[in-house]
């Protein structure tokens with residue numbers, strides 16, 4: 001029987017209570033009636049083998065012990081294996097009564113056609129897999145695909161949500177993201193994209209009504225970081241309008257995810273979002289629109305976890321490693337609720353979660369990052 005329930009105000013508050021006295025003030029943030037940790041665990045990278053499956057399950061369980069209650073995955077991560085590792089971690093945690101289902105915020109994504117456990121062999125194998133798994137059973141038509149691999153039709157999303165629930169052995173997903181919807185913009189017009197997005201949101205509202213998901217959003221790579229004129233640009237204000245059309249004032253479009261790290265600070269610094277006739281940053285627009293922002297790639301896949309200049313480390317509290325400094329930057333950014341860090345290694349979990357005991361950088365110190373070195 002699948003694990004019942006979902007993250008709740010009461011459950012996440014109970015989780016937070018366990019860290020009173022050890023976690024720093026503001027390690028947990030109250031958003032969308034939930035207490036979310038400022039560091040969450042991502043599950044994107046790594047091989048498609050049993051050793052990595054076990055390593056992720058162990059890392060997620062260890063992170064939960066150390067103060068991280070946000071899990072992020074996607075159907076296609078490691079060919080569905082990461083979702084299954086999330087399921088295994090939740091089984092271990094709840095089985096040992098180390099955590100309860102209502103304490104953990106489980107987030108996954110759909111959009112990319114996922115393979116199953118391993119990739120098929122060659123282009124012929126891929127086509128045969130897509131045909132057998134999705135086309136012949138009537139879940140998609142080849143014409144629904146953007147860039148040969150991305151789909152967000154209502155029928156497909158419904159199928160993917162059911163599959164993610166099975167993979168994680170859950171009754172309910174807390175946050176369901178459309179994965180990189182900007183992929184569609186490379187092939188369809190803006191008007192067609194909006195129609196597809198509205199239809200997707202309508203489906204996600206139905207999934208909410210039926211208790212399979214609690215909230216939804218978009219997890220992007222380029223969409224929120226581009227200039228408004230760019231073809232792949234996502235205007236958040238328009239997206240929330242579409243969600244309102246789909247679900248009324250109490251719609252469930254409450255989360256967005258985008259990369260944010262020392263080398264990709266656009267969400268804070270680029271005024272690319274139309275909002276009430278002005279242009280503001282994504283973080284400002286999200287705040288005004290009641291949308292919670294989650295940062296992905298907090299370490300730029302490890303690349304910003306080294307060689308951080310001294311003045312940046314100093315402003316962020318002279319922490320014991322560059323990885324910690326990079327994560328501290330993200331979790332200290334006003335408007336970012338959770339910094340996702342991909343961690344399949346227990347040692348990385350233990351290093352990064354030392355930050356749960358450290359307060360995010362104070363506003364004045366954080367502002368010093370944006371003055372010239374030595375100024």
Ligand SMILES: NC(=O)c1ccc[n+]([C@@H]2O[C@H](COP(=O)([O-])OP(=O)(O)OC[C@H]3O[C@@H](n4cnc5c(N)ncnc54)[C@H](OP(=O)(O)O)[C@@H]3O)[C@@H](O)[C@H]2O)c1
Nearest residue numbers: 042043044219296297298299300301323341342344345348
């Ligand atoms: N478009 C999207 O929706 C999107 C795109 C990218 C990412 N995401 C989400 O965001 C999460 C985070 O991004 P990411 O995993 O791509 O990249 P990341 O968090 O920037 O970096 C993860 C990499 O850093 C390593 N690492 C972790 N802690 C470290 C430490 N203390 N010292 C040195 N290396 C360390 C990890 O190694 P180990 O695994 O060996 O521990 C892994 O190789 C993803 O897992 C995913 O959930 C979403």
